[in-house]
Amino acid sequence: MKDLRVIFMGTPDFAVPVLKALVENTNVVLVVTQPDKRVGRKQEIKITPIKELANSYNIPVFQPENIKKDFEKIISYKADIIITCAYGQIIPEVILNNPELGCINVHASLLPKLRGGAPIHHAIMDGYKETGITIMYMDKDMDTGDIISQKSCEIEINDNVETLHDKLSAMGANLLIETLTNILIGSSKRIKQNDSEATYAWNIKREEEHINFNRTALEVYNHIRGLYPFPTAYCLINGEETKILEAYIGEKDSDFSSSTICDITKESIGISTKDKIIYITKIKPFGKKAMLVKDYLNGIDKNKLLHTIVE
Numbered sequence: 001m002k003d004l005r006v007i008f009m010g011t012p013d014f015a016v017p018v019l020k021a022l023v024e025n026t027n028v029v030l031v032v033t034q035p036d037k038r039v040g041r042k043q044e045i046k047i048t049p050i051k052e053l054a055n056s057y058n059i060p061v062f063q064p065e066n067i068k069k070d071f072e073k074i075i076s077y078k079a080d081i082i083i084t085c086a087y088g089q090i091i092p093e094v095i096l097n098n099p100e101l102g103c104i105n106v107h108a109s110l111l112p113k114l115r116g117g118a119p120i121h122h123a124i125m126d127g128y129k130e131t132g133i134t135i136m137y138m139d140k141d142m143d144t145g146d147i148i149s150q151k152s153c154e155i156e157i158n159d160n161v162e163t164l165h166d167k168l169s170a171m172g173a174n175l176l177i178e179t180l181t182n183i184l185i186g187s188s189k190r191i192k193q194n195d196s197e198a199t200y201a202w203n204i205k206r207e208e209e210h211i212n213f214n215r216t217a218l219e220v221y222n223h224i225r226g227l228y229p230f231p232t233a234y235c236l237i238n239g240e241e242t243k244i245l246e247a248y249i250g251e252k253d254s255d256f257s258s259s260t261i262c263d264i265t266k267e268s269i270g271i272s273t274k275d276k277i278i279y280i281t282k283i284k285p286f287g288k289k290a291m292l293v294k295d296y297l298n299g300i301d302k303n304k305l306l307h308t309i310v311e
Contacts, residue, residue, distance in 0.1 A: 006080070008050075012049055013169070031054035035064075083104055118201045119201040135175055148188050162228070239311075260310070261309075267293060
C-alpha cells in the first residue's frame, strides 16, 4: 500500500490521526487544507493542525480559498485516491471524478444518521446512545455517498465533545487503513444509504448554545456536555452571560418552577428543570476565566443568588 498515491484533504485536530495513519501506510503526495486565519486581538496567523502536521513530514500543502474555482493543482498530482476528513469545503465533481479509485470520506457518525458538519456535538445533544465512524464514497451532495465500512462507538453518560471526539478520531484512522486494504484487494462493499432514515447535524448556531431549563434535566445535561469544551453552552444569571461547562443531574425531583436557582451547595449551584435539579459545577462568568463553582461562590452573596430565575 506504500505505492498508493494519496491526496489528503482535512483541516482540524480530528483529522490529525487520520493523516498520520496515511503517512505511515501510503504515499501522501499532497495535503489540502483550509487557508490560514488571523486570530486573537493581535490578529496573529494561525495555521491549521493538518498543515502543521504536513509541514513536519515535508509534504506539499495546498490551501485554496475556493476549491470549486481553484482545483487544477489537485488534478495535476494524479493521485490514485483522494481521502477527506473534516475538510470544510464542498468538493466539486471535477475532483470527485478524477482519481481512479475515487474519493472517500471519513465521517464521524453512523450514516445516514447525523449528516453534516457537527455530528459529534449533535450525537450527544440529541441523546444518541451510540455513534461511530463511516467510511464512504463521496458524491456531489453532503454525506450521501455509498457506505464502504462502519464501526460503532457507545456514547457514555460522562462523554462530552472532547472525549467522544478523541475516541472517534482514533477509530476513524484505524478503520480507514482497514478499508483501504479491502479496496485495494477488491473485497470492499458499496452500500447505498437509506435517505428515509437520515438525520442531520448542522453546524452549531449561536442561538443553539443557549440553555433552556424548561426541558428535562437529562436534555439540559446532554446540551451542556454536547457543547463542551467548544463552543460551550450558556445562560443568563442576573442578566449576565454565564457559560455552563460541567454539571450533573440530582437524584430527587424538583419542587420548584423550571429555571430557578433552588439549591446551593459548597461545590455547586442547583437549577430546577422540568423534572429534576441539575447541579452546575464548573462555569465561566462573563469576562472571567473558567472556574469551579466552589471558587465562584467564594466571591458572591449566596443568599442573593438563591431563588434567582435563570434566563
